[in-house]
Structure formats: C-alpha cells, structure tokens
Amino acid sequence: MFREIRDIIGNGERFLITAHIDPDGDALGSVFSLYWVLDSLRKQPCIYLRDRVPYMYEFLPKPPQVFHGEIPEDQYDAVFALDCGNLFRVGDGYEKLKEMGPVINIDHHTTNETFGIVNIIDAGASSVAEILYRLYKTMKATMSFNVAINLYTAIFTDTGSFRYSNTNSQAFLICEEMTKSGVSPSYVAQMVHENHPKERFLLLGLVLATLETHKSDTIAMAMVTQDMFRRTNTSKEHTEGFVESVKEIRGVDVAVLLREITGSQYKISMRSKGNTDVASICNLFGGGGHRNAAGCTINGTIREVKDRLKEAFKIE
Ligand code: 5GP
Ligand code: MN
Numbered sequence: 078m079f080r081e082i083r084d085i086i087g088n089g090e091r092f093l094i095t096a097h098i099d100p101d102g103d104a105l106g107s108v109f110s111l112y113w114v115l116d117s118l119r120k121q122p123c124i125y126l127r128d129r130v131p132y133m134y135e136f137l138p139k140p141p142q143v144f145h146g147e148i149p150e151d152q153y154d155a156v157f158a159l160d161c162g163n164l165f166r167v168g169d170g171y172e173k174l175k176e177m178g179p180v181i182n183i184d185h186h187t188t189n190e191t192f193g194i195v196n197i198i199d200a201g202a203s204s205v206a207e208i209l210y211r212l213y214k215t216m217k218a219t220m221s222f223n224v225a226i227n228l229y230t231a232i233f234t235d236t237g238s239f240r241y242s243n244t245n246s247q248a249f250l251i252c253e254e255m256t257k258s259g260v261s262p263s264y265v266a267q268m269v270h271e272n273h274p275k276e277r278f279l280l281l282g283l284v285l286a287t288l289e290t291h292k293s294d295t296i297a298m299a300m301v302t303q304d305m306f307r308r309t310n311t312s313k314e315h316t317e318g319f320v321e322s323v324k325e326i327r328g329v330d331v332a333v334l335l336r337e338i339t340g341s342q343y344k345i346s347m348r349s350k351g352n353t354d355v356a357s358i359c360n361l362f363g364g365g366g367h368r369n370a371a372g373c374t375i376n377g378t379i380r381e382v383k384d385r386l387k388e389a390f391k392i393e
Contacts, residue, residue: 078197079215082155082181085195086115086216089154093177095125096159097166099313099344102134102234102269104160107183107205109139110227111157114218116140125149127168131314136268137230138223153178158193160205162186162365183208188356188365200367203248206231210251225258230265237321238266242369277315280305284319290329291392297323298333298386300379313344320346331355331390335382338374343382346372358389 086092094111096104108124115122125144130137148170156178158164164171164180174180182193185202202208206228213220220228229252236244256262280301287300301316309315316336324332330351336344345362347355349369356371362385364373375382386392 079212083216085155090121091153092122093153093156094122095167097161098127098168100126103204103231105134106227106231107159107209109137110224112140113223137227156180158182162188163190164192203243203245204232204235207247220258222259225255226260229255229260276309276311279309280311280315294328295330297329299323300335302337320348324348342376344374
C-alpha cells in the first residue's frame with residue numbers, strides 16, 4: 078500500500094493534505110512533514126486545517142500559506158486525510174472532499190472507519206507520523222530538518238513524551254534518527270511543555286477547582302466553561318494538557334475533561350491509565366479515539382451531560 082501511495086504521488090501534481098479539527102501535535106507534525114516531502118519533490122501540496130495552529134505548535138516549520146475555516150475547493154490528484162478516525166473529523170464541508178480527489182486515509186485510531194480509496198490504518202503505530210516515516214522510507218524521501226522536527230514532535234506529543242502505552246521501539250528509533258537530522262530534544266520539549274502563557278495557569282486553577290472524583294477516586298472529572306475562558310482571557314488551545322494533569326492523580330484510572338462549547342453542547346476528552354477502554358465509551362456518544370485517549374461531543378445541559386457520563390461509567 079505504501080508503494081501504491083508512492084505511485085499516486087509520483088504520477089500526480091496537486092495534493093490536498095488535511096487533518097482533524099482541534100489539531101494536536103501528531104495531526105500538525107504529520108500534515109507539515111508531508112507538505113515538506115511533497116515540496117521537495119517539486120509537487121504542489123496545499124494544507125487545509127479547520128482550526129488555526131495552537132500557540133504551542135507555532136514553532137513547527139510550516140508552509141507560508143495554510144488554509145483555515147473553509148476547504149480550498151479544487152481538483153486534486155489525491156486528498157490526504159491524516160489522524161482522522163472518520164472524515165467528519167475534518168470539520169464542516171468534509172463531504173465535499175471525496176469529490177475533490179481520491180481520499181487517502183492514514184491513521185492509527187482503533188475506531189477508524191476506512192473511508193478512503195486507500196486506507197493505511199495501523200492501530201499499533203504510536204502516531205500517524207510513525208506510519209508516514211515508513212511511507213517516506215518507501216519513497217526514499219530525504220529527511221530534511223523540516224521533515225524531521227515535524228515527525229519528532231508528532232511522535233513526542235502523541236506518546237505523551239514517551240510515557241503512554243503507545244510508546245514503542247519504533248517511536249524511539251525514528252526519534253533517534255530525527256535527532257541526527259538536527260532535531261534538539263530539549264528544544265522541542267521546551268517548546269511543548271515550558272512555553273505556556275501565564276493565563277493558561279490562571280485557567281488551570283479555575284478548572285482544578287471543579288475537580289470531582291467518583292468510584293473510590295478512580296474516576297476524576299473536571300470542567301472548563303466559556304465563562305472561565307472569558308475571565309482568564311484564554312481559549313480552548315490553552316486547555317491542552319489539562320486532562321493529562323488530572324490523570325496524574327494516584328489511583329485515578331480515568332480522567333475526564335468536559336469543555337463547554339455552548340450551554341447545550343460539551344466536548345469531552347477522556348484519558349485512561351489502565352485497562353479501561355475509553356474509545357469504546359466515547360463511541361457510545363458517537364466519538365472515538367484510542368484505548369487510552371479518546372473524545373466525543375455530547376449535546377445537553379451540563380447536568381444532562383454529566384448524568385449521561387455517569388451512566389456510561391455506572392457511577393451512582
Ligand atoms: P482529545 O481528547 O485530545 O480531543 O482527543 C483524544 C483522542 O481521541 C485523539 O486521538 C482524537 O483524535 C480522538 N477524538 C477526540 N474527539 C473525537 C471525536 O469526536 N470523534 C473521534 N472519532 N475521535 C475523537
Ligand atoms: Mn494521532
């Protein structure tokens with residue numbers, strides 16, 4: 078299948094590259110690395126991400142133009158959908174993508190719905206970047222610094238800085254190779270973990286004050302509201318890492334963060350440490366993800382949403 082994609086790239090000119098809404102390090106690093114590989118082959122890649130790049134990933138080398146908000150409608154020789162469990166994850170207008178060119182679906186979510194003409198799904202891969210690395214090797218692409226730092230950051234962030242259960246030997250091997258291409262691990266770690274604006278911590282204080290635990294402190298929930306964003310002059314990009322912080326509590330198996338989108342819609346992020354499969358719980362609500370990290374959107378008032386979550390976790 079890598080060879081099939083290599084040939085599609087070899088025979089084509091124009092490519093659209095996209096990933097999911099609320100992009101994380103893997104989505105961004107994957108999209109940008111593919112851009113630089115295609116650029117080095119003198120192709121015409123174009124990136125669409127519904128949301129703009131969160132401040133913590135602004136250090137990643139990206140093209141001069143990235144499209145946000147509205148999909149640049151055109152005909153492409155292929156449309157790459159990266160890190161998306163389903164095409165819906167690209168955001169509004171996703172239905173049009175299939176008319177714009179053959180969709181190539183590259184992902185590592187267990188819940189992937191194989192929506193592409195070509196589907197490379199490896200749930201054992203630490204990240205989409207790991208799968209792309211294999212593709213680039215098949216293509217004999219040069220691992221320039223711009224490719225290397227994007228791949229490194231994608232793997233570094235999707236493995237929770239090499240802490241989560243998806244941390245495999247490939248993750249280390251690829252990252253080791255990327256350091257040889259000039260990536261400084263301490264620089265990436267600083268950019269990702271030690272570069273937050275003060276406001277983010279004011280928001281974290283408000284969020285931690287909402288912490289509640291259930292089932293003998295094995296399930297922890299916290300909440301972020303639009304009012305908290307207003308009070309601290311922050312937005313959803315400042316919540317990255319919050320659910321992971323809650324997971325740090327000893328004995329907690331599942332951490333849940335509820336983020337108010339509107340008074341009647343909440344974005345739910347779940348993380349688990351042990352055997353609890355949060356992807357299947359999020360799947361109950363139409364979402365998905367990985368065994369230990371998943372998400373979904375639930376409609377209802379905060380009371381209703383909490384009640385539905387408590388029911389899913391069998392909390393009395
Ligand atoms: P996060 O909580 O950081 O938004 O997402 C955690 C993981 O679950 C990521 O791998 C993300 O792609 C996936 N995910 C989050 N929300 C959804 C959703 O609504 N649907 C699906 N299919 N996956 C999601
Ligand atoms: Mn990913």
